[in-house]
Amino acid sequence: MGRVIAFFDRFGRSIFSALEEMGSMLLLFLSVVAWAGRPPFKTRLIIKQMEFVGVKSIFVVVLTGLFTGMVMTLQIYYGFRMFSAEALVGSTVALGMARELGPVLTALMVTARAGSAMAAELGTMRVTEQIDALYVMAANPVKTLIVPRVIAGITMLPVLTVVSVFVGVLGGYFVGVPILDINKGMFIKNITTYVSLSDIYNGLIKAAFFGFILSFVGCYKGFTTTGGAEGVGKSTTEAVVVAAITILISDYFLTALMF
Amino acid sequence: MIQLVDIHKSFKNQKVLDGLHLEVEGGKTTVIIGLSGGGKSVLLKHMIGLLKPDSGSVIVDGEDITKMNDRDLNETRKKFGMLFQEAALFDSMNVFENVAFPLREHTKMTESQIGDRVQSRLQDVGLVGVEEKMPSELSGGMKKRVGLARALVMEPRIVLFDEPTTGLDPIMTEAIDRLIYESQKKYNLTCVVISHDLKSIFDIGHRIAMLYDGKIIGYGTPDEMKNSENPVIRQFLTGSLEGPISVV
Numbered sequence: 001m002g003r004v005i006a007f008f009d010r011f012g013r014s015i016f017s018a019l020e021e022m023g024s025m026l027l028l029f030l031s032v033v034a035w036a037g038r039p040p041f042k043t044r045l046i047i048k049q050m051e052f053v054g055v056k057s058i059f060v061v062v063l064t065g066l067f068t069g070m071v072m073t074l075q076i077y078y079g080f081r082m083f084s085a086e087a088l089v090g091s092t093v094a095l096g097m098a099r100e101l102g103p104v105l106t107a108l109m110v111t112a113r114a115g116s117a118m119a120a121e122l123g124t125m126r127v128t129e130q131i132d133a134l135y136v137m138a139a140n141p142v143k144t145l146i147v148p149r150v151i152a153g154i155t156m157l158p159v160l161t162v163v164s165v166f167v168g169v170l171g172g173y174f175v176g177v178p179i180l181d182i183n184k185g186m187f188i189k190n191i192t193t194y195v196s197l198s199d200i201y202n203g204l205i206k207a208a209f210f211g212f213i214l215s216f217v218g219c220y221k222g223f224t225t226t227g228g229a230e231g232v233g234k235s236t237t238e239a240v241v242v243a244a245i246t247i248l249i250s251d252y253f254l255t256a257l258m259f
Numbered sequence: 260m261i262q263l264v265d266i267h268k269s270f271k272n273q274k275v276l277d278g279l280h281l282e283v284e285g286g287k288t289t290v291i292i293g294l295s296g297g298g299k300s301v302l303l304k305h306m307i308g309l310l311k312p313d314s315g316s317v318i319v320d321g322e323d324i325t326k327m328n329d330r331d332l333n334e335t336r337k338k339f340g341m342l343f344q345e346a347a348l349f350d351s352m353n354v355f356e357n358v359a360f361p362l363r364e365h366t367k368m369t370e371s372q373i374g375d376r377v378q379s380r381l382q383d384v385g386l387v388g389v390e391e392k393m394p395s396e397l398s399g400g401m402k403k404r405v406g407l408a409r410a411l412v413m414e415p416r417i418v419l420f421d422e423p424t425t426g427l428d429p430i431m432t433e434a435i436d437r438l439i440y441e442s443q444k445k446y447n448l449t450c451v452v453i454s455h456d457l458k459s460i461f462d463i464g465h466r467i468a469m470l471y472d473g474k475i476i477g478y479g480t481p482d483e484m485k486n487s488e489n490p491v492i493r494q495f496l497t498g499s500l501e502g503p504i505s506v507v
Contacts (some may be wrong), residue, residue: 124350132309133347136340137361137413138333 028142028220032150035143045148053114053149053215054156060109061160062167068101069093069168073175077182086180090187091194093172094165098195098203099259102165104251107157107210111243115218118149119239122222123232131223146219153215154208161207165200202258209254210247217243260285260449261306261417266315268301275301276312277473283466285416288443288450290460292495293470294504299453300344302470303419306451307339308332319417337365340410340418344425346402348394354381354405355390361413380408383445384438400431407438411446418442420452424459436462457496461485469495471504 072093080086122145125131134141169191176182221239225231261283268276275298283289283306293299304310305317308324316323324335348357358377362368368376381387384404394402403423410418420439424432436459443450443463454460460467460481467484469477469492477484477492484492494502 121351128345128350129343129347130349132304133341133343133349135309136307136336137364138336139360139364140329140333 024224025220028146028223029216031142032146032216035140036147036151038143042144042148045144046151049148049152050156052117053110053152053211054159057110057113057156057160058163060113061106061164064105064109065097065102065164065166065168066171068105069097069171070175072096072101072168073172073180077176077180086182087186088190088194089176089180089182090169090172091190093176094169094191094195095199097165097168097172098199100203100251100255102161102168103157103203103207103210104247106161106164106207107214107247108244110153110157110160110211111214111218111240111247114153115214115243116236116240118215118218119222119225119236120232122146122219123225123235126223126225127228127231141223146216146223149219150212150215153211155211157207157211157214158204161204165203199259205258206251206254209250213246213250214243217246260320261451262316262318263302263305264316264318266302266305266312266317268298268305268310268312274473276305279315279470279474281468281475281478283449283451285449286447287465288439288448288452288463289466289468290452290454290464291468291470292454292460294495295455297470298473299470300421303341303421303451303453307336307341307419337413338416340413340415342403342406342410342418342420342423344421346394346406348397348402348405348409350394352394353390354386354392354394354397357394357405358409358412361409365413376412377408380412381405383411383442384408385434400427400434403427403435404438407435407442411442414446415448417449417451420450420454422453422455424454424456432456432459439463457498471495 073089076089076092077086080089080092122131125145131141131145134144173187176187177184218239221235221242225235227234263279263281266276266279267274279302281302291299291302301310305312306319308317308327311325315325317325319335319338322331322335324332327335348354349360352360355377358380359373362373362376366373377390378387381390384407386401386404386408389397389401389405394405397405407423423439424435427435439450439452440463442448450463452459452463464481467477467479467481468475469484469489471491477487477489479487485496487493487496490503494504500506
């Protein structure tokens with residue numbers, strides 16, 4: 001009997017703790033929305049974060065996009081060859097990159113690079129009282145720290161996704177045409193025939209949404225850090241895990257809604 | 260100037276402040292002493308609205324800051340400066356940007372006016388030529404002095420110091436104490452200092468308040484506190500292991 005009560009006690013506590021965290025995330029979200037629309041706008045901080053999230057992620061995004069496009073071409077080619085449909089390899093790679101792999105892989109890579117850094121930086125600021133110092137100086141930390149990062153996440157992810165899709169298709173071309181001997185004209189023509197503008201738009205909307213998730217989760221986890229260096233490490237890990245899982249789960253629902 | 264009235268504060272099941280009353284006099288330095296982990300920093304954070312009490316009032320210039328909305332609270336905070344225990348300088352900014360931050364945030368001063376004000380405050384704390392250095396390149400004492408310059412740059416009327424000399428060598432401790440003393444005199448500041456350092460306490464304090472068991476158990480001038488009959492205050496000020504405060 002005691003064990004059953006203990007089980008329900010633990011279960012109830014974990015439910016309450018999850019609800020409490022969701023409530024505190026919602027409050028922070030509302031605060032971000034309110035501060036984002038209130039001038040003066042911190043343009044310098046926003047540009048700095050855009051550089052950090054966008055420009056400094058280009059290398060890793062190009063690398064992952066390129067090799068993903070290349071390996072997709074290899075795999076799809078071996079499947080499509082069975083039906084003599086090699087000419088459709090290019091368009092399939094382009095569709096896959098634009099609708100799915102471009103936004104998702106970019107978001108996961110930027111989560112690992114920038115989302116974790118946001119959690120670590122804000123977490124360190126929290127435990128070293130730098131966030132308290134902002135409050136003391138009557139500078140709202142949500143406006144100063146979180147809003148620029150979230151704006152950078154939302155705006156830079158679509159840009160990085162465009163880069164990722166472009167180099168992915170380019171990688172597919174270099175494997176498909178010179179190595180696998182797919183007809184160059186058919187490779188390109190089928191891309192323009194089968195990939196519509198809405199595929200690209202929807203992929204970019206997804207990317208913006210993922211950009212919001214990774215920056216918001218990173219900031220939330222950092223902002224609510226407690227417990228010194230250990231707490232910063234825990235927040236950073238949680239930020240990456242929670243953002244990555246949320247991106248993958250929301251990807252399914254967004255895809256179901258959009259396409 | 261600052262009144263704390265019947266403040267109660269608990270974290271989970273641990274009661275930290277238990278019906279605390281304190282009145283901080285304007286234009287004087289009040290030093291708060293007490294055991295480590297006894298709630299001194301919590302008390303200081305209540306004065307500036309970083310923490311809200313479970314019950315009770317914090318009155319600054321006649322207004323209860325516990326009932327203020329964020330906008331009014333921010334206006335009240337502009338009267339304050341605060342030096343944190345580890346200085347809390349922004350890692351991503353150099354010394355100049357750290358000290359200039361409140362000016363850029365709240366004033367319409369030109370860059371040249373900001374430059375002049377920052378230089379003047381850095382000179383006050385004896386730091387010249389370090390404007391371009393990052394906080395990670397500074398020693399503990401230098402960080403505290405930059406933190407003090409930042410706390411004073413907006414010309415606040417009230418400055419809070421959270422253990423300003425902890426972790427510093429005796430010479431740097433003396434230097435920081437002198438800076439606090441001189442700044443208080445020069446700008447007629449109301450200072451609240453948390454300190455464990457007995458020499459500092461008597462060097463800079465016009466009033467001393469002893470926090471024990473969530474309450475202020477003694478308040479007075481340094482001489483009054485030295486001559487206190489309260490066994491807790493006596494034990495604390497003599498640093499004795501024998502007495503009502505059991506440590507081990």
